[in-house]
Amino acid sequence: MSHDNPLQHPEVQVASGRGYLLTFLISTLLMGVSLLLVANHAMAPFGLMLVLSLCAGLAVIVQIYFLMHMDLSEAHIWNTVALVLTIPLFILAIGLTAWMFSTLYERTMVMLPTMHGMAGMVH
Amino acid sequence: MLVDLQGPWSPLLGRLALSQIPYENPILAPLFVVVAIMGIAIIAALSYYGKWGYLWREWLTTVDHKKIGIMYIIIGLVMLFRGFMDGLMIRTQQAMAVGPDAAGYMGALHGYLTPYHFGQIYSAHGVIMILLAATPLLVGIMNVIVPIQVGARDMAYPYLNAVGLWITAAAAVLVMASLFVGDFSHNGWFGIAPIFELPYSPGVGVDYWMWVMQLAALGSTLGSINILATIVKMRAPGMTWLRLPIFTWASLATNIIALTSFPALTVALALIGFDRYLGTHFFTAGLGGNLMLYTDLFWLWGHPEVYFVILPAFGMLSEIIPTFSEKPLFGYVTMVLATFGIAGVSWAVWLHHFFTMGAGPDVISFFSVATMLVGIPTGVKVFNWAFTMYRGRLRFETPMLWSIGSLFLLLVGGLTGMMLAFPAINYMVHNSVFVIAHFHSMLLMIVYAIFGAVTYWWPKIFGFKLNEAWGKAVFWLFTAGTVGVFVPMYTLGFMGMTRRLDYVFNTQWQLLLDVQMLGIAFYSLSVLAFLGLLYVSIRDRAKSRVSHDAWGTTHSVEWMTPSPVPFYNFAVVPHINARDEWSWRKEHGFTDLRPDHYEDIHMPKNTGIPLILGVLTFLLGFGLTWRIWWLCALSLALIIAVVIIRSFDADTGYIIPADEVERMERAHHDRAQAAVELPQAGVPGGVTAYGQGNKPAAKGEVGAPGSGISSPEGSRA
Amino acid sequence: MSSSTSKALDPSSVELWDHSHHHHDVISTRTFGFWLYMLSDAMIFAVLFAAWEVLSYSHSFAAGPTPASFVEPGYVFLQTLALFTSVLAYGFTMVALKNGNKAGVISGLWGALILGVAFLALDINDVVHLVGMGITPDLSGGLSAFFILTQTHALHILFGLLWMLVMLVQVSRFGFSADVVGRLLSLRLFWHFQAVVWVFVFVFVYLRGMLI
Numbered sequence A: 001m002s003h004d005n006p007l008q009h010p011e012v013q014v015a016s017g018r019g020y021l022l023t024f025l026i027s028t029l030l031m032g033v034s035l036l037l038v039a040n041h042a043m044a045p046f047g048l049m050l051v052l053s054l055c056a057g058l059a060v061i062v063q064i065y066f067l068m069h070m071d072l073s074e075a076h077i078w079n080t081v082a083l084v085l086t087i088p089l090f091i092l093a094i095g096l097t098a099w100m101f102s103t104l105y106e107r108t109m110v111m112l113p114t115m116h117g118m119a120g121m122v123h
Numbered sequence B: 001m002l003v004d005l006q007g008p009w010s011p012l013l014g015r016l017a018l019s020q021i022p023y024e025n026p027i028l029a030p031l032f033v034v035v036a037i038m039g040i041a042i043i044a045a046l047s048y049y050g051k052w053g054y055l056w057r058e059w060l061t062t063v064d065h066k067k068i069g070i071m072y073i074i075i076g077l078v079m080l081f082r083g084f085m086d087g088l089m090i091r092t093q094q095a096m097a098v099g100p101d102a103a104g105y106m107g108a109l110h111g112y113l114t115p116y117h118f119g120q121i122y123s124a125h126g127v128i129m130i131l132l133a134a135t136p137l138l139v140g141i142m143n144v145i146v147p148i149q150v151g152a153r154d155m156a157y158p159y160l161n162a163v164g165l166w167i168t169a170a171a172a173v174l175v176m177a178s179l180f181v182g183d184f185s186h187n188g189w190f191g192i193a194p195i196f197e198l199p200y201s202p203g204v205g206v207d208y209w210m211w212v213m214q215l216a217a218l219g220s221t222l223g224s225i226n227i228l229a230t231i232v233k234m235r236a237p238g239m240t241w242l243r244l245p246i247f248t249w250a251s252l253a254t255n256i257i258a259l260t261s262f263p264a265l266t267v268a269l270a271l272i273g274f275d276r277y278l279g280t281h282f283f284t285a286g287l288g289g290n291l292m293l294y295t296d297l298f299w300l301w302g303h304p305e306v307y308f309v310i311l312p313a314f315g316m317l318s319e320i321i322p323t324f325s326e327k328p329l330f331g332y333v334t335m336v337l338a339t340f341g342i343a344g345v346s347w348a349v350w351l352h353h354f355f356t357m358g359a360g361p362d363v364i365s366f367f368s369v370a371t372m373l374v375g376i377p378t379g380v381k382v383f384n385w386a387f388t389m390y391r392g393r394l395r396f397e398t399p400m401l402w403s404i405g406s407l408f409l410l411l412v413g414g415l416t417g418m419m420l421a422f423p424a425i426n427y428m429v430h431n432s433v434f435v436i437a438h439f440h441s442m443l444l445m446i447v448y449a450i451f452g453a454v455t456y457w458w459p460k461i462f463g464f465k466l467n468e469a470w471g472k473a474v475f476w477l478f479t480a481g482t483v484g485v486f487v488p489m490y491t492l493g494f495m496g497m498t499r500r501l502d503y504v505f506n507t508q509w510q511l512l513l514d515v516q517m518l519g520i521a522f523y524s525l526s527v528l529a530f531l532g533l534l535y536v537s538i539r540d541r542a543k544s545r546v547s548h549d550a551w552g553t554t555h556s557v558e559w560m561t562p563s564p565v566p567f568y569n570f571a572v573v574p575h576i577n578a579r580d581e582w583s584w585r586k587e588h589g590f591t592d593l594r595p596d597h598y599e600d601i602h603m604p605k606n607t608g609i610p611l612i613l614g615v616l617t618f619l620l621g622f623g624l625t626w627r628i629w630w631l632c633a634l635s636l637a638l639i640i641a642v643v644i645i646r647s648f649d650a651d652t653g654y655i656i657p658a659d660e661v662e663r664m665e666r667a668h669h670d671r672a673q674a675a676v677e678l679p680q681a682g683v684p685g686g687v688t689a690y691g692q693g694n695k696p697a698a699k700g701e702v703g704a705p706g707s708g709i710s711s712p713e714g715s716r717a
Numbered sequence C: 001m002s003s004s005t006s007k008a009l010d011p012s013s014v015e016l017w018d019h020s021h022h023h024h025d026v027i028s029t030r031t032f033g034f035w036l037y038m039l040s041d042a043m044i045f046a047v048l049f050a051a052w053e054v055l056s057y058s059h060s061f062a063a064g065p066t067p068a069s070f071v072e073p074g075y076v077f078l079q080t081l082a083l084f085t086s087v088l089a090y091g092f093t094m095v096a097l098k099n100g101n102k103a104g105v106i107s108g109l110w111g112a113l114i115l116g117v118a119f120l121a122l123d124i125n126d127v128v129h130l131v132g133m134g135i136t137p138d139l140s141g142g143l144s145a146f147f148i149l150t151q152t153h154a155l156h157i158l159f160g161l162l163w164m165l166v167m168l169v170q171v172s173r174f175g176f177s178a179d180v181v182g183r184l185l186s187l188r189l190f191w192h193f194q195a196v197v198w199v200f201v202f203v204f205v206y207l208r209g210m211l212i
């Protein structure tokens, strides 16, 4: 098995120049598009944030798949499981915090309308 | 960009000055003398008996998970004692300082502690009990037991394991240093924004608090990686997921929580650090800072943390109760699911610690409902334990007593938690001693489970049992203390007493506060009884030796290797055939623990580097606290250098040849045989509830008086 | 399930002790642990992002400068390019490793290192520039969050660069031993992970910051 020659280890063998190049191209493209959208004020803030989030999400998914090699193969399954178990926690931590503070700001009236990046739709 | 300090600072010593040593304090100065004398006595004894080499070789440089676990447990017990002393002082002050006529001593207007000193004591009490007593005790027990339970020879990363230990030790030393150099935070264990900001807490107290917590968090994160990797990657062949011992499942869930929640604490504290050291405005009252953000980030860790400490305790109960009910655990799969259910939900409830913040009603309802949901898996667990006991052959030996006590506390704490989860009730009792009583029920539930687990696994680690009579005495004294302190506390909470009072204005509360003192007296007696228990048990150890299966009715893999466990755990890694492998083997008569062949064993070498890293981490923490910048830079640079140098050491293991293993195993086996011959010890052969027949060394009906179970009064209560 | 049957088993048919002499897989044990650490590290970023979310309302900037007034998106995109190419270079290092090509690994590491230094230099230049303009983290809660979040990422980059230096020495000294290969794989996780974090920093701190 792999333990004779470390270079035969599946995690070494999974490397793929094509995948890395593809990731580079896709994520650079997506970041470039986001940049242009923001620089040109192409959309209203709410729609803009939606598109930006989409671009970021797509770039990250590509990177996680091609760069981090998260898949269901025997060599990577546990890494993938660990990731899938923790992603909801990131979402909970950020999402619930954002939610509670947005209601707090509303109720304590510190938030002036249309000032928050995400909150173009408030008011 | 560094902030302006109030008070002197010098490049060489930072904020350190002679005046920071409280040599005039009537409590701390004598305490310091006592600690110094004890320290000198220990050093002298070590030198006199020539034990330095032994200490260095066998303990300080060890990477053996069992010894590391034992050292964690020792740190935990020492800090438990320190935390208890803090608790005792809090209770005494509150009992003394009731009403305007209460006398004052030692500079205090009422009672004997000034408000400033009192604030430090309750803050230290909380930090120590949660992060430096409960956590190390649990981590220690997981360290000792998990690798053996999964049939591994060591942790996945033995070296990292030692690093985690010594960082935790550094945190413990730092919190002790705060007693004698400078002061400690008076912001409570969770910190209160913006009081911990520099303008309002100009001293080093908050810095001590911050770095102690920070180091403890780092140690726990490292430890959690290790245990997770051990469980996922180091299981013996045949140990499929559904055969995993239940304590190991609990450890898995709990360390997932630790791995993912401690970073929140790290960030929350680091941001305080930026505020205090760089003058940023994360949690300040003005300039765009947000006070509640701190509370949010803290409890984002804080609530998962309480489940981090309770899940291993659940795992311990799930091991102890079947053993002393002589039945397999009821509902293994539901137990596992419940464990993970609790771990998952624990991530969406943290706002219940600040319901009163003022978030919108839908937010509050969400967190209230999520909090109550925790009750479902917890209830499942309680019923599973109850059904395990139902129609079991109960034996009330000490570990079982602790477990049952633990169950009662879980009920009380869980139900009061449910009450607190109602926002309407919460608005009434938030920040009252009712809350204190709630979480002490919970945390004591854990302490009970820990005492149960220590008694239960003690013979596995040391090869002899703890004395039953003394163990029971500790239990009953401790329980008297628990009832005495916390029943009045719940009552006082309903009567409106708020938490953290250094002066109690309502004289009608005097009686209940005095009853609490009675409880504290029982607790104090139980501490003495615990020391007596250790003394008597060690003195009489020759009479209470056991072989591998110390309780006769155990079921999981750790009981298939000699007691005390050899440093390599298993001469040959067992092949696992069933859940409750050891019960299965007893049932089918495969009780001969001599393997059919021997093989070379590869073990990690001892190393002093983790200890060095621990010392450097302490220096870093101390330097940061006192703003001694050169010390910070130097220790940080050294830490990085040491880590790099170590990574160039390619030769970190060694081989024990097969014939050497065989020789050691023979010796163990002979010792075990001798243990079985002793009248009061050994294997009673109690596997009846698992199946009939082919039991080795069965000397009579299980549990019948004189059947060989080593409790002095016989095994049946 | 621990069976409740008590029928006798034939001892010769049961395997009680492991005969496989199984050597556990050192490399993936190491990378798995490292991945767990990365997830924990990711949580650090997640919490920082939560803090940024709370502190990026306009009132969080206390009427002082907001990112909209100083972020130059073109400049930050340059940083993006530097980091992504460095990550690509590390990818090619991994391809060279797969082929057992030591010279390739070493030059790939150098490439990743130099591009990483470029990223860091751009970042430091940016911070110096901002501080020169009087825009510092102690002006407002919003700026505190902005600086700490971006510079925490930069700190990770610094750490990764140091690690690359160590690996350059170790590869030439020990060749492709199991330890060295394991470390190269862990560094891959670490370095590629910085790209993932950067996507979020770029989009949700710099670009979204421009809307505040």
Ligand code: HEM
Binding pocket: B190, B306, B307, B309, B310, B352, B353, B354, B371, B372, B374, B375, B378, B413, B414, B415, B416, B417, B418, B420, B421, B422, B426, B429, B430, B431, B435, B438, B439, B442, B443, B446
């Ligand atoms: C059935 C499950 C539980 C529920 C529903 C529950 C509910 C609550 C609630 C609502 C509070 C906030 C009280 C307030 O400050 O107003 C609270 C506080 C607390 N709980 Fe629980 N809890 C549960 C289990 C636990 C467990 C298992 C532990 C620890 C092992 C624990 C430890 C704590 C601590 C330490 C605090 C207060 C900390 C402080 O304010 O200093 N709880 N609990």
Ligand SMILES: [Cu+2]
Binding pocket: B302, B303, B306, B349, B350, B352, B353
């Ligand atoms: Cu809670």
